[in-house]
Amino acid sequence: MSEQTSIEPLLSGVDPEPIRFLDEQGRYAPSATAAEFADELAAVGADDFAQWYRDMVSTRAFDTECTHLQRQGQLALWVPSVGQEGCQAGLAHATEPQDHIFPAYREHTVARVRGLPLVQLARLFRGLTHGGWDVTDPANGNFHLYTLVLGAQAQHATGYALAQVLDAKRRAGDGALDAGEPGTATGEATMVFYGDGTSSQGDANEALIFAASYQTPEVFVVQNNQWAISVPVTRQSRTPLYRRALGFGLRSVQIDGNDPLAAYAVGRRFLRDAREGRGPGYIEALTYRIGAHTTSDDPTRYRAEGELEAWQRRDPIARLETHLRSLGLGDDFFEEVRATADREAKQIRDEILALPVPEADSMFAHVYSEPHPRIEEQRAWLAHYEASFTEGSAE
Ligand SMILES: Cc1ncc(C[n+]2csc(CCOP(=O)(O)OP(=O)(O)O)c2C)c(N)n1
Numbered sequence: 120m121s122e123q124t125s126i127e128p129l130l131s132g133v134d135p136e137p138i139r140f141l142d143e144q145g146r147y148a149p150s151a152t153a154a155e156f157a158d159e160l161a162a163v164g165a166d167d168f169a170q171w172y173r174d175m176v177s178t179r180a181f182d183t184e185c186t187h188l189q190r191q192g193q194l195a196l197w198v199p200s201v202g203q204e205g206c207q208a209g210l211a212h213a214t215e216p217q218d219h220i221f222p223a224y225r226e227h228t229v230a231r232v233r234g235l236p237l238v239q240l241a242r243l244f245r246g247l248t249h250g251g252w253d254v255t256d257p258a259n260g261n262f263h264l265y266t267l268v269l270g271a272q273a274q275h276a277t278g279y280a281l282a283q284v285l286d287a288k289r290r291a292g293d294g295a296l297d298a299g300e301p302g303t304a305t306g307e308a309t310m311v312f313y314g315d316g317t318s319s320q321g322d323a324n325e326a327l328i329f330a331a332s333y334q335t336p337e338v339f340v341v342q343n344n345q346w347a348i349s350v351p352v353t354r355q356s357r358t359p360l361y362r363r364a365l366g367f368g369l370r371s372v373q374i375d376g377n378d379p380l381a382a383y384a385v386g387r388r389f390l391r392d393a394r395e396g397r398g399p400g401y402i403e404a405l406t407y408r409i410g411a412h413t414t415s416d417d418p419t420r421y422r423a424e425g426e427l428e429a430w431q432r433r434d435p436i437a438r439l440e441t442h443l444r445s446l447g448l449g450d451d452f453f454e455e456v457r458a459t460a461d462r463e464a465k466q467i468r469d470e471i472l473a474l475p476v477p478e479a480d481s482m483f484a485h486v487y488s489e490p491h492p493r494i495e496e497q498r499a500w501l502a503h504y505e506a507s508f509t510e511g512s513a514e
Pocket residue numbers: 225267268269313314315316317318344346347348408412
């Protein structure tokens with residue numbers, strides 16, 4: 120009988136330190152791994168960091184308000200993103216207006232930075248729309264629809280990115296319309312977000328294969344928030360997630376996902392490489408979901424004691440505040456940001472409560488592009504049923 124081969128040697132490679140510019144207290148102390156990305160921050164100043172901070176604080180206030188609204192019966196469900204604002208703000212600010220973003224369902228800070236009115240997110244979770252917002256409206260920032268089917272957006276993004284290559288070739292008069300070799304400058308990129316748990320989905324893995332095969336102008340962002348509902352990432356993968364992408368042939372790094380500077384610097388580099396025809400990249404952002412998975416979840420049932428508190432000490436908002444104070448910003452600024460965030464959250468709350476309720480009949484409108492007998496049958500049944508409630512009805 121042959122001796123069982125140990126896979127230990129394969130897994131024993133030492134991982135470099137995650138890329139970070141701010142340490143866990145928020146002091147500027149770049150890791151050795153950050154050096155090659157440092158020039159991406161050369162043109163970023165205190166005003167920019169102040170804007171990122173504002174985006175993070177305002178989104179958190181909105182997020183908290185939405186949890187309250189769900190508890191009050193005003194939203195069917197809410198998906199909190201508290202704790203994950205750091206990588207989201209950095210990555211979103213690294214994008215250019217012409218880039219396209221394919222989110223999962225927890226990318227509220229990215230939505231805000233891209234210009235999508237946050238009330239649109241709440242409208243979805245109030246059950247007033249089947250899909251979401253109009254992606255073709257430039258005012259919505261090329262921010263594609265929230266996708267609750269895990270990993271589906273990785274396929275959508277890779278298909279979109281492949282089309283970006285083919286469009287660029289067509290514009291350049293290259294009739295062959297084949298992708299596959301690096302070198303096609305598209306001038307625009309695609310960024311896709313998913314979670315650690317989703318990295319186990321077939322869809323997500325197939326997307327990586329296509330991205331590598333066809334050298335799509337794409338950046339994969341995996342927010343490793345340590346949990347897929349109640350399943351820890353250590354169960355999903357015996358190797359750090361960024362290493363999986365290396366196996367598919369993508370450039371891949373691991374960043375401190377609670378450091379917006381790291382997210383910006385790496386995102387900026389990878390997006391530019393993608394736009395200029397140097398192929399796809401993969402970023403594993405180490406972060407933590409401070410709240411519940413959704414408002415239907417109770418994380419106290421599965422989290423070990425002390426874990427939450429340990430991550431709360433690395434809160435991305437607190438870290439960026441420390442950095443901003445080191446750049447000279449004082450109490451006045453932080454008080455104003457907080458007051459503005461509270462005012463905006465209150466305003467969005469009012470907007471949510473005033474949103475019009477669509478006609479029930481509208482659910483049949485876009486099932487097929489053309490009339491369909493089964494849909495017409497169901498539509499007639501509903502009309503009849505609704506009519507049975509009106510006064511004087513014969514039924
Ligand atoms: C295809 C599919 N399978 C299962 C689910 C149920 N589900 C919803 S969220 C989730 C966990 C996802 O975890 P992760 O990818 O880490 O993202 P996170 O929620 O932590 O941001 C699961 C299993 C789903 N929505 N879609």
